[in-house]
Amino acid sequence: xxxxxxxxxxxxxxxxxxxxxxxxxxxxxxxxxxxxxxxxxxxxxxxxxxxxxxxxxxxxxxxxxxxxxxxxxxxxxxxxxxxxxxxxxxxxxxxxxxxxxxxxxxxxxxxxxxx
Numbered sequence: 454x455x456x457x458x459x460x461x462x463x464x465x466x467x468x469x470x471x472x473x474x475x476x477x478x479x480x481x482x483x484x485x486x487x488x489x490x491x492x493x494x495x496x497x498x499x500x501x502x503x504x505x506x507x508x509x510x511x512x513x514x515x516x517x518x519x520x521x522x523x524x525x526x527x528x529x530x531x532x533x534x535x536x537x538x539x540x541x542x543x544x545x546x547x548x549x550x551x552x553x554x555x556x557x558x559x560x561x562x563x564x565x566x567x568x
Contacts, residue, residue, distance in 0.1 A: 489555075490502060
């Protein structure tokens with residue numbers, strides 16, 4: 454079981470990660486979001502909104518999700534909380550604080566919605 458203190462530590466770390474300043478130039482991830490190819494899932498990973506997205510976008514999704522998975526596993530291990538909890542908290546922050554108008558996110562029912 455994990456403590457409230459460790460949960461608060463995870464939330465603080467995720468808040469810092471999710472709200473880190475974005476670079477002035479758009480990233481490939483932001484470009485794919487703006488094109489409507491991908492969106493944020495409630496589990497903290499990105500998903501394909503458009504199954505006909507180019508292969509480069511599909512590869513980007515795999516790359517980003519692998520990087521996120523590694524970070525979530527590291528944070529979960531450090532704080533003694535489930536990795537799924539780290540992903541869900543991150544998703545909540547990304548969706549509520551970083552998503553731009555027009556970008557997609559998945560609701561709890563698995564539907565893609567636009568911000």
